[in-house]
Amino acid sequence: MARLIDSGPGCPTPTPLRAETAAQARGLAYDDDVKAKTDHLYPLVSDFITPMEWPAVAPLVAAINDLKAEKNAVILAHNYMTPDIFRLVGDFRGDSLQLAREAAEVDADIIVQAGVHFMAETSKILAPSKTVLISSLEAGCSLASSITGADVRLIKERYPDYPVVTYVNTTADVKAECHITCTSSNAAQVVEAVAKEWDTDTVVLVPDQYLAKNVAAQTDIRIITWPGACEVHELFSADDVDALREAHPGVVILAHPECPPDVLEAADFAGSTAALANYVKDESPAKVVLLTECSMSDNVATENPGVDFVRPCNLCPHMKQITLENILDCLIEMKHEVTIDEPVRVRAKEAIDAMLALPKMANPLAFETGLKPMEIEVFSPS
């Protein structure tokens, strides 16, 4: 069962615990100049960083924001970043699709991806002339590492007549082998569009078996998938939903479609991180729980102060590799540049472009809840 916390931030924000020594080690002090640059930012994170901790965090924030201006750099901050990164140094915030669109359009020389490695690759695919940096090479993803380009070639050999859709949570090598990408905001739309284009009733959707099963429950298209899973979302269970309803009568339960299908069956609403954030903003439920990565709850909570949040505490160990300290070091040293072989980048971009060419939806698609989980074929290489 997932760990749940009834009040306060879902998980400790890691930076303040280390920031005092981190700022001092870099010769940074909480002086009048730093105060002038950061005092207005503190209210954005006052639920997560105490007044005692702030003098240790503020010098890092000021130094990063100064360097961004000096180097014409922007930070793309994913929803799963801790609030200090998300609110204080992120120039663009959102889910992977929103950030990918920003990467393509932003007028900057340098992109620092505050997210995991496949997201930085996606930025590089769409913005090849920009320098893309990631502050930790340890920021991987269990979904991205579950499948390779060679695996996709094997799938295409076995099923030459079916289009292969890849969730964006994959490497550039995998995207380059697939026909189109999708996100959790548009997966059902992409599956139906590509089935129509190929005049087929069957689509391969990799690598997340739970997303694929949840999409299969929403559409008449037959789906074949791959045995990958998000190590954060697969921890949630229908038992968690029952326990939450018992402990918090009336709580509204929102689930991400990377959760197992029985979680979506039991939840009140399901959708991508953007859909979950929109739901909380539009519906203002009295009490809510988001069954997704814990910093997401923290970040949505800062924007909805009137909503009472029960916090899940499943953090992504890969996302948490990104810290204020290593963002600063990465910008100072210009290290961990993301590069992709040009032929691979071009083919991966074709898969992303195929998705971006579909009609733009006004809002991310919600997943219907209450549906019986569907068994679908999971590809086996043997």
Ligand code: SF4
């Ligand atoms: S939350 Fe899951 S899908 Fe997202 S980066 Fe972490 S392991 Fe990957």
